[in-house]
Amino acid sequence: MNIREEFDTIAAPATPMGMGGVGIIRISGDKAFEIAEKIFSNPKFEPRKFNLGWIKDGDVKIDEVVVLPFFAPNSYTGENVVEIQCHGGINVIRNILNLVLKHGARMAEKGEFTKRAFLNKRMDLSQAESVADIIHSKTSEFAKVSMKNLSGVLKDKINDIRNDIFEVLSKITAGIDFPEDVEEPDYSYLVNRFEEILDKIDKVLSGAETSNIFREGAKVVIIGKPNVGKSSLFNALLNLDRAIVTDIAGTTRDVLRETLDLGIPVTLIDTAGIREDEDVSRVEKIGIEFSKQSMDEADLVLFVYDASKGMDSEDREVLELLKDKKYIILANKSDIADKKTDEAVYISAAMGEGIEDLRKTLKTKVCGIEPESLDFVTNTRQQACLKKARNSIEQALLASQVNELQDLISIDVKSAVLALDELTGELLTDSVLDNIFENFCIGK
Ligand SMILES: Nc1nc2c(ncn2[C@@H]2O[C@H](COP(=O)(O)OP(=O)(O)OP(=O)(O)O)[C@@H](O)[C@H]2O)c(=O)[nH]1
Ligand SMILES: [Mg+2]
Incomplete structure (x- = not known):
């Protein structure tokens, strides 16, 4: 069976419906050239030639455009394709598209151009999904x-x-x-x-793990006792004065979230310092509850303690909460610490020491491998x-x-x-296929 014979001619804007220098309308299918000939003033279509002229609705000039013809099978979809490059305004694109539809094309569904490329064997399914x-x-x-x-x-x-x-x-x-x-x-x-x-x-x-993180992003949560420098670290990693930093224990109450681009998308989360004192205020208690909840959703926890004071029993209690999690132990305030152990990574959030290295460690720890080493x-x-x-x-x-x-x-x-x-994609049901192309945008 020649699968192509079942296909009708589809059209859609290939550029976003907004203002821009150029807008592109794409037509694909057996009737692509026929439709273009009816609405274009200069239809001398030859492979690899572009054509300058006017799109016309009868005698009315709609826009001056460049038309690019692609002859089957040498096109994105493997069918005859015409791309009309017009001025990039919503109404220009809409007017031309309406004209194309009036002359026999159907509005393309999401991902339908790529779906046709797949069905016409221009690419396999893994390539189509990569689009x-x-x-x-x-x-x-x-x-x-x-x-x-x-x-x-x-x-x-x-x-x-x-x-x-x-x-x-x-x-x-x-x-x-x-x-x-x-x-x-x-x-x-x-x-x-x-x-x-x-x-x-x-x-x-x-x-696989890195691939999934590329797609969905990773959550990295900063956890520790009050005043150890979590918010300072949050700011240092973001390179931004985002969170309030003071020498008062219990400064951070709400959970703060910011996006950090490490090549993989990371949501960095600053939390209220965890402590179990009787005299902790109600507000701080709620903050601490939020900290514990954010810990649960973390792909990686940055556990921070104050290196100038050393790790005490309260730090260990917080650390105990992380035992089922992936974490890195950070000894902050290394600038004023005198003795160092091998157990932790020493940093100074205030002085910016060790932050660049931490960014790198963080990335490999979250992904399991160097994301740059991925070939696919x-x-x-x-x-x-x-x-x-x-x-x-x-x-x-x-x-x-x-x-x-x-x-x-x-x-x-x-x-x-x-x-x-x-x-x-050699062996697929229609519903699997529909599901895949559902995630595309119109015009691709
Ligand atoms: N010397 C030194 N001081 C630091 C360092 N990092 C943070 N501090 C100081 O430690 C104090 C507490 O810093 P924060 O970042 O607010 O600490 P926090 O862990 O967010 O505190 P809470 O929000 O109260 O839980 C501030 O006075 C900071 O200036 C550092 O690397 N070296
Ligand atoms: Mg804080």
Whole structure:
């Protein structure tokens, strides 16, 4: 079946509906050129040529524009595409779009251009998903690594793993189907191959945590006794006088949140100092309750104590609250501390000492690995497919270790192949597909 024949012609603004130098309206489908010819004063469409002229509604001039034709299959969607570059005003874009729709195009749904690019095999699903990542990226680092996905880095890795699995599957199947002519593969061969494949899958999954943090951001909460310099650290990391700092214990009452761009998006949270004194005011008590709640949502806690006083029993009580959390122990006020231990990272929030290094530690600690070392990212859907494939191969490995019938082993190996096909989009249901492209914006 030629899937393209089912497609009608779609159109949408490809630039935001706001004021700007240029606005772009994109048309894709078999009728793209025909529609453009009806409304454009200078339709001499040739590949790789742009055309200057007027968009006209009958005799009425709407705007002077540049029209770029892309001939199938050499276009974003793989279909005939026309891009109209007009002046960037909401009403100009709207008028031209209405005209295009009047002449037979339909308004595109979210992500429909990219969906067509996928369905017309211009890209695999991991590449299509990276387009949404690039558009939604909160940091320039995430945009860069998503771009690597678009260029096919993840796709190549998955195809490589799939080829490995398929090769083993072919050998097993040949042994089963032609027992007289082909010997079934040795179990030691199977064990080795499955171990290698598991290793490759694990390498791809190792960046999963960082990928998720790139997408959702990480919460880093500063916790400690009153007056140890939490707010000073908050300000120092942000490079901003955001929180009030005084020498009075109990200065911070409300939880303060600010965004810190460390290449990964971080929400940095300053809290009220935790203490259990009887004479703590009601307001401070509420503040302390908030501190404990924020601790629960933290991906990483920065535990601060006053190095000039050393860690005392009250500090240890606070530290005790963190035992199930990922944390870094910070000895603040190192400028006035005399003795140092190895247990903590020494900083001086007031003097700015150790802050730059702390930013770096923080980033690797939150991600598990250096985010810059990522060659590709994965999303939760892809991770779920990879985990499914991993489980199946693990089953196949266990079965091979006990010389299980190869007929049975082949069932697990086949499911691993299917899981990877689901990842790349070779094998997909419409609802999964709709779900993915729902997250796009109109015009992409
Ligand atoms: N010498 C020195 N003083 C510091 C340092 N960091 C903070 N201080 C001082 O310690 C005092 C308390 O600082 P804050 O940042 O308000 O402490 P906090 O932990 O936020 O206190 P609460 O909000 O009350 O829990 C202030 O007088 C700061 O100037 C430092 O690195 N060196
Ligand atoms: Mg404070």
